Amino acid sequence: xxxxxxxxxxxxxxxxxxxxxxxxxxxxxxxxxxxxxxxxxxxxxxxxxxxxxxxxxxxxxxxxxxxxxxxxxxxxxxxxxxxxxxxxxxxxxxxxxxxxxxxxxxxxxxxxxxxxxxxxxxxxxxxxxxxxxxxxxxxxxxxxxxxxxxxxxxxxxxxxxxxxxxx
Numbered sequence: 001x002x003x004x005x006x007x008x009x010x011x012x013x014x015x016x017x018x019x020x021x022x023x024x025x026x027x028x029x030x031x032x033x034x035x036x037x038x039x040x041x042x043x044x045x046x047x048x049x050x051x052x053x054x055x056x057x058x059x060x061x062x063x064x065x066x067x068x069x070x071x072x073x074x075x076x077x078x079x080x081x082x083x084x085x086x087x088x089x090x091x092x093x094x095x096x097x098x099x100x101x102x103x104x105x106x107x108x109x110x111x112x113x114x115x116x117x118x119x120x121x122x123x124x125x126x127x128x129x130x131x132x133x134x135x136x137x138x139x140x141x142x143x144x145x146x147x148x149x150x151x152x153x154x155x156x157x158x159x160x161x162x163x164x165x166x167x
Contacts, residue, residue, distance in 0.1 A: 039091040039120065039162065043067050043080040047097045055143065056100065062147035063097065070155050077162065091122045093162070098131070102143050102150075111135050114150045118158065120165045128165030132157045 045063040071078045078093075085092050099115040113135035120127040134153040136146070 037077060037091075038079050039077060039093050040079050040081055040085065040088050041067050041070065041093045041095060042085045043082050045095050045097055045116070047100070051097055052100050056102065056147070060144035060147050062144065062151045065148065066151040066155060067095075069152075070158065073155060074159055074162075089123065091120065091127075093158075094119045094121065095158070099133075100147075102146050111137055112146050112150065114147065114154060116154055116158070118161075120162070126167075128161075128167055130158070130161050130165075132161075 043064065045066060047057060047063070067080045071080050081088055085094060095116055095118045097114060098117045100113070102112040102114075103110070113133055115131065115133040117129070117131045119129045132154055134150045134157070136150060
C-alpha cells in the first residue's frame with residue numbers, strides 16, 4: 001500500500017474518532033472512494049530516447065520535483081511510486097518527456113520548452129491521453145531553474161486534464 005493511501009486511511013480514521021456521529025459504514029465508503037479514485041504516477045518523469053542533454057539529465061531535478069509537487073497539489077487524487085509503474089495495479093498515469101529545449105540565460109537565449117506526453121490507464125484500459133507543451137521566452141537565468149518554472153505550468157495543465165481526461 002502506498003504512503004498516500006496509508007495517509008488517507010489514517011486521516012479518515014482520525015475523522016472517525018473526532019466525529020463519532022458519522023457511521024463507520026460511511027467512513028468505509030469514503031475510504032473506498034478515495035482509494036478507487038487515486039491515480040498512481042511515477043516518482044520520476046522519464047525522458048524519451050534521445051531527449052534532453054547530458055547536463056539536463058544529470059544536473060537538473062525538475063523531473064523528480066514535479067511528480068512530488070503534483071501529488072501535493074492534487075488533493076489526494078494522485079500518489080507516486082518508485083516501483084515500475086507498469087507493475088502497479090489500478091489507475092495509473094504514465095508521463096514522459098517527449099521533447100525539451102532549455103538553455104540558461106533568461107530572455108537572452110531564446111525560447112525554452114518542455115513537451116510531456118501522458119496516458120491514463122485503468123487495469124490495462126486506456127482512459128485518455130495528452131500532450132502538453134509549455135514554453136517561455138524568459139524563464140530564469142539557469143537551465144535547471146527554467147525547467148522548474150516551466151514544469152509549474154505543466155502541473156496545472158495535467159491536474160486540470162485529470163478532472164476530465166480525454167483523448
